[in-house]
Structures are given as C-alpha cells and as structure tokens.
Amino acid sequence: MKLMVMKNYDEISKACAGMISELVKKNSEAILGLATGSTPIGTYKELIRMHKEEGLDFSKIKSFNLDEYVGLGGDHPNSYRYFMDHELFNHINIIKDNTNVPNGKANNLEEFCKEYDEKIDRAGGVDIQILGIGSNGHIAFNEPSSELSVGTFVVSLTESTIEDNKRFFESIDDVPKKAITMGIGTIMKAKKIILLANGKSKANAIKRIVEDRKLTTEIPASLLLLHPDVTFIVDEEAYGK
Numbered sequence: 001m002k003l004m005v006m007k008n009y010d011e012i013s014k015a016c017a018g019m020i021s022e023l024v025k026k027n028s029e030a031i032l033g034l035a036t037g038s039t040p041i042g043t044y045k046e047l048i049r050m051h052k053e054e055g056l057d058f059s060k061i062k063s064f065n066l067d068e069y070v071g072l073g074g075d076h077p078n079s080y081r082y083f084m085d086h087e088l089f090n091h092i093n094i095i096k097d098n099t100n101v102p103n104g105k106a107n108n109l110e111e112f113c114k115e116y117d118e119k120i121d122r123a124g125g126v127d128i129q130i131l132g133i134g135s136n137g138h139i140a141f142n143e144p145s146s147e148l149s150v151g152t153f154v155v156s157l158t159e160s161t162i163e164d165n166k167r168f169f170e171s172i173d174d175v176p177k178k179a180i181t182m183g184i185g186t187i188m189k190a191k192k193i194i195l196l197a198n199g200k201s202k203a204n205a206i207k208r209i210v211e212d213r214k215l216t217t218e219i220p221a222s223l224l225l226l227h228p229d230v231t232f233i234v235d236e237e238a239y240g241k
C-alpha cells in the first residue's frame with residue numbers, strides 16, 4: 001500500500017484527479033470505477049476543469065459506479081445515478097450509455113447484481129477504482145461484519161451508515177435501508193485502487209488500517225492491504241495529525 005498524506009482536501013482532490021487524467025490520456029478507452037459521497041466531489045470538480053480548460057477527453061471512457069440505493073430511480077435527487085450525472089457526467093463529454101450505476105429499481109435485484117459483475121468483466125475490468133471510506137471502515141456499502149461478500153450484492157445498511165447518510169435526506173426515515181453494492185472481490189479486481197479520506201471522522205478507520213496493518217472484516221477497507229496497487233490519499237486530519 002502506498003500512503004500519501006496531503007495538507008488538505010483540495011490537495012487530495014488534485015492528486016486523485018491527476019492520477020485519473022494521466023490514465024485517461026494514456027488510454028482513451030480506460031474504464032473508471034467511480035464513487036459517490038462528499039469525498040470525491042473535489043476530484044470530479046477538478047476533472048471537469050481539466051475537460052473544460054485542457055480538453056481532457058472522456059468520449060471513449062466507460063465507467064462503473066460502486067453502489068446505489070435500492071428503491072431510488074435515477075431521477076431521484078438522492079440516487080447515486082442523479083449524483084453522478086450532476087456532479088460529473090453532465091459536465092464532461094462522457095457518453096451516458098457508457099456510464100453504469102447499479103439500477104436500484106431492477107425487478108430482479110439478485111440477477112441484476114450477477115449481470116453487473118459480468119458486464120464489468122466483459123468490458124475488460126476496471127482500470128482505476130476511486131473509493132471513499134465510511135467512518136466505520138466500510139468501502140462502497142460493504143459494512144463491517146463477520147462475513148463479507150465477494151461479488152456485487154444487495155446489502156442491508158448498518159445504523160451507523162444510515163446515520164452518516166441522513167444529512168442528505170429530509171429525515172432519517174427517508175434513508176433507504178438497502179443498497180446494491182459491488183462486493184469486496186469486485187472492488188479488488190480493479191487494476192489500480194485509490195482510496196480518499198479527509199476529515200477527523202475518518203481518522204480512526206485510517207489509523208487502524210495504516211498502523212495496525214491487520215486484515216479484519218470488521219474494517220472492510222483493511223482488505224485493500226492485499227491489493228498489489230492501492231494508494232491511500234488522506235489529509236492530515238484523516239491521518240490523525
């Protein structure tokens with residue numbers, strides 16, 4: 001694992017966007033693994049700037065997102081499809097049909113999950129996967145548990161995640177209780193992984209991974225220590241400085 005400790009959120013975002021743009025310039029048909037949440041917003045802003053000011057070209061890029069709430073359609077402002085359209089896709093020249101976000105309204109969710117993994121494999125696999133981390137150490141919606149799933153699956157969200165995400169909803173009762181998420185195995189298949197973390201609330205999870213260097217399903221992000229090309233880009237607060 002490579003660790004980069006940056007001064008602040010702005011520097012994290014620029015470092016991550018720099019790594020993505022390097023890949024996109026080298027491979028115009030690269031496959032990006034994308035994340036939602038507040039953490040990657042700065043990275044997306046920087047990618048939009050690079051597209052507008054420097055002509056960074058996404059016309060042949062494909063993307064797969066990590067997760068989506070069950071029951072929310074893409075036109076729901078709290079859905080992750082809506083987030084991706086508004087925070088990134090609508091502002092760059094990526095072709096919408098080349099962007100994939102799990103369908104939270106699929107009729108057969110189990111079948112959808114299986115097909116999502118197959119679609120990623122058929123496309124050639126994710127070249128670079130961006131991840132945030134939950135304050136409880138989750139990645140995507142792989143929540144701390146005695147067991148973790150390998151492939152994409154339907155998960156019941158933990159109380160801590162519902163609590164973390166209620167800020168985006170009118171009330172805690174409006175937060176969906178289930179989501180579709182890539183499994184740890186799906187995430188680990190990416191050729192390169194970048195995990196971003198900023199702020200004090202992430203410090204405990206980061207410390208337990210970076211200092212303890214132990215694998216535990218109680219901190220799902222710790223399994224990333226097994227990946228051959230993973231970079232943690234964190235700010236001083238998330239590093240506990």
Ligand code: PGA
Nearest residue numbers: 037038039132133134140
């Ligand atoms: P955040 O969420 O970026 O909104 O902090 C990260 C996550 O829960 O994975």
